[in-house]
Amino acid sequence: MWWVYAFFSALFAALTAVFAKVGISNINTNLATGIRTIVIMVMIWMIILSTGETKGISTLSRQNIFFLVISGIATGLSWLFYFKALQLGNVSHVALIDKLSVVLVIILSVLFLGETVNLKTVLGAGLIVAGALVLVWK
Template sequence: MSMAGSKRSQAYFKYLLSLLFFGSNGVVASRISLNSYEIVFFRTLLGSVFLIAVFLFSKGKLQGFQNKKHLMFLSISGVAMGVSWMLLFEAYTKIGVSMATLVYYCGPVIVMALSPLIFHERLGMGRIMGFGIVLAGMLLINGEALQQNEFSWGLLYGILSAVMYAFMVIFNKKAKSITGLENAMLQLIVSFVTLSVFMVAKQGFPMASLSQNLFPVLFLGIVNTGIGCYLYFSSIEKLPAGTIAIFGYLEPLSAVVFAVAFLQERLSAVQILGGIFIIGGAVIGELSSLKGSR
């Protein structure tokens, strides 16, 4: 195997491993007896510390402060990411990891739908069809749940987390001069600050309860977030855009598989079909977007 082929294989391995780490978030979080914003607080704290250490070790140089406008966009993206994660982890507890993850992954489709207005991208027939398929999937997966009042709040949290995901992606794309590891590090630091302010205002720091949840908190913060982000951002620069877009849906698929295997969650046949529609529609939209950009 050539040197270039070896590096490409390593990038594939890093990228797929990072997606599996992200996909296991719900299972790891289920082992933590803290509320959603406490979990995200520790996740962003440990992840930020890890990425700062990697950035310093690799002798990286901060470039983001040279463009104040892009730094502002990235800060908004960081706030949106922190809020999105908090809502998603709350949805985990209300409607389960499987359903919350599938609802959350409507976020990329929201970005796709808004891209003509925000990024002046053409919304072709393939993207419109993909968007319609995702909406049909949302109706299928949530139709049964909407008939049960106890699920309504969880669905709302899931939908709001998807909306905040869209905000995160949109403003991150606007911060064009801040890329790679520096982008991930600064965004995670802003998310940590956001959660810190929220938590101090609500209850103060939860240090007393951390000792009972130490291992899963460390795993979620260092492995799933810190190492996961490092693997993700160190690999995507070496992979084709099409690979990143399509293989990225391994994350929600693995999240559902992990939830079924480790949490004994079950989806009805209609909800499984809805999940296939959501992911399939998103993939169709991504493929259409990639073909249109050539």
């Protein structure tokens, strides 16, 4: 079932890139990121409040809070750089380079989470890197 969620994540990420490219024309990308962030925050809190999921707040540990905060900071920085890249480049190129995050996730998950990789994972990551190199190679 995880792959269904992952597919929808990819679908909405693709829509995000295309919609954002149109939405950031002729405006400051930091302002655009701020507007997008407010929309996301309101939407998520409406879901949390409507489903009664606020009960979990009392069970958060310091570790949960710390890592969620630094994850949020990383997300914010990712969005700021992504929007600037979208403003300056082709959305198809920016999106592919952004997917180098998959390769970085594989490396970081091995180093910090002790996950293992197999040949298919290494080959897939290699193809992502090759695709990114093809785009940036002049």
